[in-house]
Amino acid sequence: MEISRRGLLGSAIGVAAAAATGTVPVGRAAAASRSGRRQPATLWDEFKAAPYTHPQIPYVGRAGYRGGAAFPRRPVVADVVRDYGAAPDGSADAAPAINRALRDAGRDGGGTVYVPPGTYRIDDLIRIGHDRVVLRGAGSGRTTLHATRSLTYLIGPYGSRYGGDKSSWSWAGGLIWLCPQARWESLTDAIKDREWPFEGWTGNHRDEWRTLTPVTAPARQGDRTLTVADTTVLRPGTRVLLQLSDDAGHTLLRHMSGDIPGAASYPWDGKTKLTSYVPYEWPCRVTAVDHHRRCVTLDRPLPLDARRAWQPRLTTHIRPLTGAGVEALTLEMTETPQSPHLRDKGYNGVALQCAWDCWLDDVHVRHADNGFLLVAAKACTLRRTRVSGRGSHHPYCCREGSHDNLVEDFAIDLRTVPAPPGTQLHGINVEGLSSHNVWSRGRMAMGTFDSHRGLPFANVRTDITVTNDGAHGGDASAGPLYGARFTHWNITVTNHRAGCIKLDGIAPYSATVALSEVSEFGQIDTPDFTGPLHTRTAAYGHPEAACPPNLYEAQRELRV
Numbered sequence: 001m002e003i004s005r006r007g008l009l010g011s012a013i014g015v016a017a018a019a020a021t022g023t024v025p026v027g028r029a030a031a032a033s034r035s036g037r038r039q040p041a042t043l044w045d046e047f048k049a050a051p052y053t054h055p056q057i058p059y060v061g062r063a064g065y066r067g068g069a070a071f072p073r074r075p076v077v078a079d080v081v082r083d084y085g086a087a088p089d090g091s092a093d094a095a096p097a098i099n100r101a102l103r104d105a106g107r108d109g110g111g112t113v114y115v116p117p118g119t120y121r122i123d124d125l126i127r128i129g130h131d132r133v134v135l136r137g138a139g140s141g142r143t144t145l146h147a148t149r150s151l152t153y154l155i156g157p158y159g160s161r162y163g164g165d166k167s168s169w170s171w172a173g174g175l176i177w178l179c180p181q182a183r184w185e186s187l188t189d190a191i192k193d194r195e196w197p198f199e200g201w202t203g204n205h206r207d208e209w210r211t212l213t214p215v216t217a218p219a220r221q222g223d224r225t226l227t228v229a230d231t232t233v234l235r236p237g238t239r240v241l242l243q244l245s246d247d248a249g250h251t252l253l254r255h256m257s258g259d260i261p262g263a264a265s266y267p268w269d270g271k272t273k274l275t276s277y278v279p280y281e282w283p284c285r286v287t288a289v290d291h292h293r294r295c296v297t298l299d300r301p302l303p304l305d306a307r308r309a310w311q312p313r314l315t316t317h318i319r320p321l322t323g324a325g326v327e328a329l330t331l332e333m334t335e336t337p338q339s340p341h342l343r344d345k346g347y348n349g350v351a352l353q354c355a356w357d358c359w360l361d362d363v364h365v366r367h368a369d370n371g372f373l374l375v376a377a378k379a380c381t382l383r384r385t386r387v388s389g390r391g392s393h394h395p396y397c398c399r400e401g402s403h404d405n406l407v408e409d410f411a412i413d414l415r416t417v418p419a420p421p422g423t424q425l426h427g428i429n430v431e432g433l434s435s436h437n438v439w440s441r442g443r444m445a446m447g448t449f450d451s452h453r454g455l456p457f458a459n460v461r462t463d464i465t466v467t468n469d470g471a472h473g474g475d476a477s478a479g480p481l482y483g484a485r486f487t488h489w490n491i492t493v494t495n496h497r498a499g500c501i502k503l504d505g506i507a508p509y510s511a512t513v514a515l516s517e518v519s520e521f522g523q524i525d526t527p528d529f530t531g532p533l534h535t536r537t538a539a540y541g542h543p544e545a546a547c548p549p550n551l552y553e554a555q556r557e558l559r560v
Contacts, residue, residue, distance in 0.1 A: 043057065051558060059222075060458075060555055063436060065379060067299075071361060074110060076111065077105050080115050081116050084098070086098060088116060088118025090121045091121070094122055098126055098135070110130065110133050117138040120146065122148070125154055125174070125176070150345035158191050162272075167344050167345070169348065169369070170341075175347070176350045178352045180354055183353070183354045212316060213234070219306040221302050226298065236287055238285070238286040241281045241316070244282075244306065253455065255305060260529060260531065271479035273478040282403060282435075283378040283403060285298065285299040286298060320355060331363070333347040334347075342424075349370065350373070355380055357379050359382070370397055372397070374437075375400045376400045378405070379404045384410075385410050391419055398429060401432055405437045406440065414445040426447060427450045431451065431456055445467055448466070454479060455483045457482070461487075462550050462551040467493075468501055481506070491514070496517060499523045504537045511537070512536075
């Protein structure tokens, strides 16, 4: 069933769609079985038949740290109180002691830096810049880092590379900042020099890379093998970028939008912020090399076609931070009023930047401008995280080419003070050509499913209860809100507002499955593309009918 514009179907038709294209209620399925009638194929059945190439639902079964693996338990190598003299009563700045311990652990090859129970005043940001280093408290209810200063104070004002007087601390940086040391230094040096940098995989000016080998034969979405010109520069385990350049007709951006007719007439040339993200960069790992056939196998199926017109190539990238984590603590900012929209001072929580296979577990952020930020992050997991306090601009932010990340068992609490005039609330954000990210098992007392322009595609939100009172963001020059293959699966909306959550009529080649009944009010999300979108709706009005109840977990269990 194709629904070309959101809101055309009433709840009765939506229930019928459940039988035709989505889940089938248990009683009806049992009756069909007894009568010998063949049950209609569901969207889940369709997906299982073609998991890497389903037109509406992306394969996200390997999102997160090392494809969903358990976090390692690294040995404790330092106690910040016993070994470095940090004061657990808030009487003195503990940031120097914590940062020394983290730096020493990294230089010695990694390990866990333990922060015993207590409240630790930090007058500087906390930096993890070495692989295999973990900062661990005694539990988010027992160890608190109390941050007294903003990133504007500590590093300086951070303007936007796109002009205007916005503060980039509205979407970048953290008072706990996981980023490879050299990359962090280059970023902060540029900010101090007011040379507002790019923040992604290929340097401040997006040119700190070299081609390893061109891809010499076209490949299709879902393939895992590429034919290349030179295999001698590659070996199993090599981390690379697959880069794709757009052409004059913007056929790459149209492909990200599902190759719908409406994408051909979209005004791509005027979307200068979006086009600054191209060449498209997808981090991947080589798992096998066949020198005889000049082929390499990758750890993930291709998210897009690799057509000759887009000059596909494997390149180098900024050396990422790997195997690092933060566990079992609360980061609480000095409570200040939330700043006007896009004027954040940088009372930000935890940022993972140019991080690959890193994690957060049992981390609570309070009174933040922005809670948790994934910036050019790959295959990271945020588990048992929570944002609370006076209200956040972006409780969760995923941007600048972030791929395959997992946010699960997360919570956004109701703000403790009214929102000041001129502020904005988003929710769980994704933007900037980011793909195959998952938000799973969430409870959102406020916010929305914010697709923040920049043509994100192939992302999943599943098994979430939300009071949908936020708004999407994104500059008009950043282009469409949605690319193809967004999926919202088993979503309960407590206030019954459709905006940003019911996808039919707004997202191309996407799916809304088992969404509670909603209606149009307070809408600001409007279609970017004309014509049919080929979007599917199933089990509308019946979250309890979702089968499977959690799309990500069901995909993990598939054998593909």
